[in-house]
Every structure is written in structure tokens, then in C-alpha cells.
Amino acid sequence: MQPVLFEKIVHNEELVPSIFKLVFKSEYIAQNAKPGQFVNIKCCEGINTILRRPISICDVDRDNNYVTIVYQKRGKGTEYLSRAREGDTLNVIGPLGRSFEMSDRYKNIAVVGGGIGIFPLLFLLKESKTMKKTAFIGFRNKENYVLIDEFERYANDLFISTDDGSFGYKGFITDLFENGIANEKFDIIYTCGPEAMMEKVVKASYQAGIPCQVSLEQRMGCGIGACLACVCRIKIISESEKENSNKSWHYKRVCKDGPVFWGHEWYEWGQA
């Protein structure tokens, strides 16, 4: 049985304006979490902001059972969460969702992240046992770049861009990635961030013949696959499914079938 957990918050800190790092102690989540999965948090008890907020897992410390999430204070739910303090109780369900596919077959991996999409990729870099790891991470400006030290620690090569050039390369991270993919033979690409960014990443990956996984986002209801609110369009690929459908895509649940999907399954890619 999957539990609804009431865990102790160890730490909740604003890293840069509106970006918070929250650490809580949870044996169940720390021992079971895989990169790409998320936790679903009731930010405020009672009938305010009633829906749980899905937040991807950024790190786990399995020795001490600490779980780290990094989130942006964006609406009422995360506003409540930002006020939580050490010792407060966190009402949380997780780990949930399909994780990134990690395999010994992938010797040379790359992650491409933008904005708050970078956090699950950090967990992936840390967990990956492969020898060669490259990270491409993009920020709006240097005021909101975070966890650079951690990315440096877990990636062999780190490329950083900011939209305004206030740190690293000026422009989109996809520019750096497109250069990178031309010079390096990656075995797999993992991407998370704005849709426009992920579309470019998927396109470049497939042009180079490299498999790619995307982590999608959608407004969620239950977070466990029952309510069918958070759907995304996924291509129908298997022949047996094609026979039963007159469409080229069907809706899949981001919370349960995803959030991680293969880039070539993602219908929105290449449609724009």
C-alpha cells in the first residue's frame, strides 16, 4: 500500500528570490524515489488551496532519509509552503509517477534543463553511475540561477546560459545543446523545462539519432492517475493500438503514465 505521509520538515530556505529549497525527513520516500518522480504536497491543511502540489524530487540522502525538493513560489499553494519551518509537518504523498529510464547501456548521457525544470535532472545526474555526464542548464538571468555547485559536482561538463547574458552564454540553452550534440556522441538525452525548449531538444536529438526523454507538466488533480485531469497527447505507436483507433494520438496521464515520456511519443513535438 502507498501511504499518505506526515513527515518532519528539516529545512526550508529561499535560495534566490521566489525559489525555495525544502528538505524533509522521509524514510519511505528517500528509499523508494527514482529520478524523474515527484511528491504531491498538501501545502495548507483544510479547505484552502485544496489540491496537492506536485513537485519533482531534486535529491535524496538515503543514509539519513532526507528528501530535497526545490520549488518556485508562484501561487497560493507554494506561498503557504514557503512559510513552512523546520519542525513543521509536511502532508505528502510519493514518490509518484514514471521515472527517467536509466540503464548501464547509456555510457554518455546529457541533461538539458531550463528554469525550474533543472531540479529533477540534478537528481538524475547524482544517481547515474555512468562515467560521462554533461549538463546544459538555462536560466533567465543570474539572479535566478541556483544549485550551480551541485551541478558542477555531478556533471563532468557543465554548460550554462542566461537569456540576458548576465552569466554564461547569452541566449537559449538549446543553442549550446545543439553545438554539444554536434561534437559529442551522447547515448541518451534527458530534458525538463519549458515546452518550447523541450521541443527543440527532442528535434535535435532525433536528428542526431539519439533517444531522448522529456518530463512533461500539466495542471493536476489527484496526482495518482484517477481523475484524468493532467493529460497530454501521446502518439499511438504500437500496431495493435493503431488498429483500435482512428487517431494518431491518445491522452495519457502526466501523473501516472508520466511525467517522463519518450520524446518520440510526445505528440506536441513537431506539431507547431
Place this chain on the structure above:
Amino acid sequence: MTDSLLKVEIAGIKLKNPVIAASGTFGFGREYSEFIDLNKLGGISVKGLTLKPREGNKPPRIAETPAGILNSIGLQNPGVDAFIKDELPFLKQFDTAIIANIAGNTIEEYCELAEKLSDTDIDAFELNVSCPNVKEGCVAFGNTVEGISKITKQVKKYCKKPLIVKLTPNVTDIKEIAMAAEANGADAISLINTILGMAIDIHKRRPILANNFGGLSGPAVKPIAVRMTYEVASVVKIPVIGMGGITSGDDAIEFFLAGASAVMVGTWNFVNPYACIEIINQIKSYLTMYKYKSIYDIIGKIQLN
């Protein structure tokens, strides 16, 4: 839980307790079976079924509102045949009543659904003539006396199981709709479905939901649901199943006092997957605290001021 305190009978269906998971919030039980023992539920009303598979509406399909949510799922479901083949056998492993919520574009579709499902192991039908999120059918049948009379009468002919008619609150006088359903063969009434609503993203200057409108549920609707449950229970003789914003045993008790013989719990399952189980226990505590012998001791027992 074979507790006589909580046993209740709705249109001939014996429920071990009066708490049913509401249609559309509980899928076909699989996801929640990872959190709770489905054997403990009074019943499960399954996700609305249509004759053919339906993809549902475009996302975003959900928006949070004060003490509630708006949804516009649009009846995404695998179709009745897939339900019978893949989902019903799973549900029948559990000792709980299975209610088939059915929806269609035409009366003929509802009749065909009733015919197909009558020979299965379901325990009852819930006639969905109240979903606000689809273009054709559904609520169009449920918001007039003529519409509800005709569809109830027709579908009833094909039902070999009890027929619960689920009402929309988006009407002028819900009493006359309920009476029309009763007069045309409904074995029970369930209410309320969601209230049509809208939420706007002020930065994009567009509705949050891709469908523009959606159905409001959650604690925000509870007072309306309690009032309508009271109104309907006052004018029909058939049992009433109340729902709308129930988050606790206390909330459920309000519905029983207003005249409901059972309740359905929907939105709160999203917030707390244990919701139904906790509510069952809280109802039991209330009955024990006041030394009632049975849930029937409180059904419809409010005294108006």
C-alpha cells in the same frame, strides 16, 4: 466491516455502509486500491461510461478555485466494452457495491448501455444526465422536466438493475426534476453533479480551462448541495444519495439529516486518498456518541427552525 450501525439499503442494494466513492473521482478503483482497502467502502460509482471510448476534452482540464475545483474532463473513458472486459473483473474482487455511471449523446445510447450492463455483475446504474462538460447529450437531458421524464422512462425499460438518476444543480427548481425522475421509474436519486463555473487567468486574459467552463466541486458547493438534498428528499419517496463538498463525517451527517440515505465522496479523495475510510469511521463515531442504533435514526431527522 459488518457493522449493523452503518448498514443501509438503497433501492434494494444492500450497502455495508453509506459511503460511496463518487463517479469521476475514483476511476475504476485501481489507483485508490493502492491506498485503501476497497472492501471497506459502501460502494464505488465508476467513471462515466459511454458506448464508444472517449478521449475527453483538451487540457488544462482542472483549475483550483476557493475551497473547490473546476473540472472539464469531458467523460474520458475506455468505453463500456473495455469496462466490462478489463475493469469490472478487477472491481468484482472486492466486496463493495459497483454502480455503473452511464452517459450518452442520445437516449438510444443510454438504452444500449443499460442493456449491455444489465447482464453483468454491476449492482446498479447511475444515469448521468448532469455532466456539464460535453457538447451533446448528458445535461441536455437532465435540465428539463420533459427531458428527464423521457430519458428515465426509456432507459428504465432496459435496466435489470436499480436505476439511480444523478441530477444537475444547474436548474431553476430541482424538486420538479427529481419528481419527474421518480414518476418515470427512478429507483433512487443522487445529487448534486457539479455546478457550472468559470475561472480566468488574468495574465493571459483567458479562461484557465481549455473548455472555458467547467464543473465546480469541493467544499465550496456543500451548502448548495445540502439545501438541494433537503429539497429533493422532502418531495420524493425514493432514496436520495447526497453529495457535494463532503470532507468529513460531520459534512456527511449534514446530508443524512437533510434526508440522504447515503452519501458520495468525490473531490476530497484527491486531497486525501483515505477520505472515504476516515468519513466512514467518523460517521460511526457520531452515531455511537449519540447512542443511535442505526444510520436510519438520523436520515431526514432535521427539525426546521
